[in-house]
Amino acid sequence: MSVKNICCIGAGYVGGPTMAMIAKKCPHINVTVVDLNEARIAAWNDEDVSNIPVYEPGLSDVVAEARGRNLFFSTDVNSAIDIAEVIFISVNTPTKMYGAGKGQAADLKWIELCARQIASVAKNDKIIVEKSTLPVRTASAIKDILTHTGSGVSFQILSNPEFLAEGTAVEDLDSPDRVLIGGDDTPEGQEALRKLVDIYANWVPRDRILTTSVWSSELSKLTANAFLAQRVSSINALSEICEKTEANIAEVARAIGTDSRIGSKFLKSSVGFGGSCFQKDILNLVYIAKSYGLNEVANYWEQVIIMNDHQKTRFASKIVSTLYNTVNGKKIALLGWAFKKDTNDTRESPAIHVADHLLFEQANLAVYDPKVSEEQVYNDLDYLKTRERAENRANLQVYLDPYEACKGAHAIAVLTEWDEFKTYDWKSIYNNMLKPATVFDGRNVLDIAELKAIGFQVRSIGSTL
Ligand code: UDX
Numbered sequence: 001m002s003v004k005n006i007c008c009i010g011a012g013y014v015g016g017p018t019m020a021m022i023a024k025k026c027p028h029i030n031v032t033v034v035d036l037n038e039a040r041i042a043a044w045n046d047e048d049v050s051n052i053p054v055y056e057p058g059l060s061d062v063v064a065e066a067r068g069r070n071l072f073f074s075t076d077v078n079s080a081i082d083i084a085e086v087i088f089i090s091v092n093t094p095t096k097m098y099g100a101g102k103g104q105a106a107d108l109k110w111i112e113l114c115a116r117q118i119a120s121v122a123k124n125d126k127i128i129v130e131k132s133t134l135p136v137r138t139a140s141a142i143k144d145i146l147t148h149t150g151s152g153v154s155f156q157i158l159s160n161p162e163f164l165a166e167g168t169a170v171e172d173l174d175s176p177d178r179v180l181i182g183g184d185d186t187p188e189g190q191e192a193l194r195k196l197v198d199i200y201a202n203w204v205p206r207d208r209i210l211t212t213s214v215w216s217s218e219l220s221k222l223t224a225n226a227f228l229a230q231r232v233s234s235i236n237a238l239s240e241i242c243e244k245t246e247a248n249i250a251e252v253a254r255a256i257g258t259d260s261r262i263g264s265k266f267l268k269s270s271v272g273f274g275g276s277c278f279q280k281d282i283l284n285l286v287y288i289a290k291s292y293g294l295n296e297v298a299n300y301w302e303q304v305i306i307m308n309d310h311q312k313t314r315f316a317s318k319i320v321s322t323l324y325n326t327v328n329g330k331k332i333a334l335l336g337w338a339f340k341k342d343t344n345d346t347r348e349s350p351a352i353h354v355a356d357h358l359l360f361e362q363a364n365l366a367v368y369d370p371k372v373s374e375e376q377v378y379n380d381l382d383y384l385k386t387r388e389r390a391e392n393r394a395n396l397q398v399y400l401d402p403y404e405a406c407k408g409a410h411a412i413a414v415l416t417e418w419d420e421f422k423t424y425d426w427k428s429i430y431n432n433m434l435k436p437a438t439v440f441d442g443r444n445v446l447d448i449a450e451l452k453a454i455g456f457q458v459r460s461i462g463s464t465l
């Protein structure tokens, strides 16, 4: 029997785009995405597809094609669970902010709630698919909850980690490097695994669908991200050496990257990595290693995060020291707030840390991001609990126009690599700034020679140019 009804619990950055792609590629399967957050579901159902809550190039078109046909968004979690043969769990798993494992372990509160809800509603056998990034062995916790209900319903748990990167989600989902599915080595486990493989095989070549044990699949997701983050921290560590020497990080990255054993991707030096996965996944890895008493392993991976924190702090400190060691009352424009271009996601964005540091130094900040709302910027800062909410609002303003944000500023810091920043009329921006006018390019995206010719002082990452 092939699968006819799928449901996904969690309509966020992973669940939304992934289910939209499955619905597009499998018109014979009904896909229902449910979420407790009514506003979020209403936005997914907005008649105007440009208002869906996740900004991703190309996603609106995918939603427009499938929505109402075989893709549905709803708040009725129970009905969706009841009808589905396959249930994806794609709820948030933030780092715990309290109790044991605070600051490192993943908070599995929402996962547990989901499992309990499935257990109470399910009347027939179900395949449960872990889609959220989870620490290794979460599947066994989910299984425990599900199998102790005594309802006689049988559940198979699969791990199917998401490798899509935000900003390129549609592309990544459309032609993934690989799809990874982990399942139990029992006849029932293998049967469930086959069903999920068959769904992806509607558009992904079978040799790109890897099947493993549940545990290998869970660990691979954490470590793939840890390896990627490690590359960014490695190149960022070198950027500081470059700034002290005559070396140039772009040249070094190119020279290293052309070694085919190393490869050229993920060697762009920056103000630091952000996003919901990298830090959380490494912290999970560190926590797991520590819990097995593997202290050297834990310390090794933790250093990737320490380096990233250092890069963000170093960038903010450089702004202060360049502006004569004081930014008190000085207007500084921050271009970009999202953790990378082409997304409206700001989770763990380096911009938050840089802004916090500058506010601590009593700067007056002017923020512009093409896709991030004012409310989101304030929420991100308030979440840190560094200062009163009123103080964040008094000392940071969010602008809808980049030219207004830069007007009267002493300096500009580029914190996200949005393409539009390259096409601004930098001459006019310069004319409206206080002098000396400095640009701190935290993403190395601007044309330094052009800016210098206009009269700007420029500070980039990893070079003394
Ligand atoms: C990542 C993984 O790439 C994806 O496979 C996984 O499923 C989820 O986590 P994402 O967080 O969306 O995806 O973004 P990614 O493109 O990996 O970038 C992460 C951060 O690293 C961003 O802040 C980005 O700006 C930064 N980065 C990336 C660099 O600073 N330099 C680089 O060379 C690459």
Ligand code: ADP
Pocket: 009, 010, 011, 012, 013, 014, 015, 034, 035, 036, 037, 040, 077, 090, 091, 092, 093, 110, 113, 114, 132, 133, 276
């Ligand atoms: P991700 O990047 O992993 O997709 P998000 O935070 O963007 O994370 O999305 C997770 C979504 O899951 C949120 O919209 C949240 O409201 C939803 N969610 C969390 N717990 C539940 C639950 N028990 N039932 C339904 N939806 C849930």
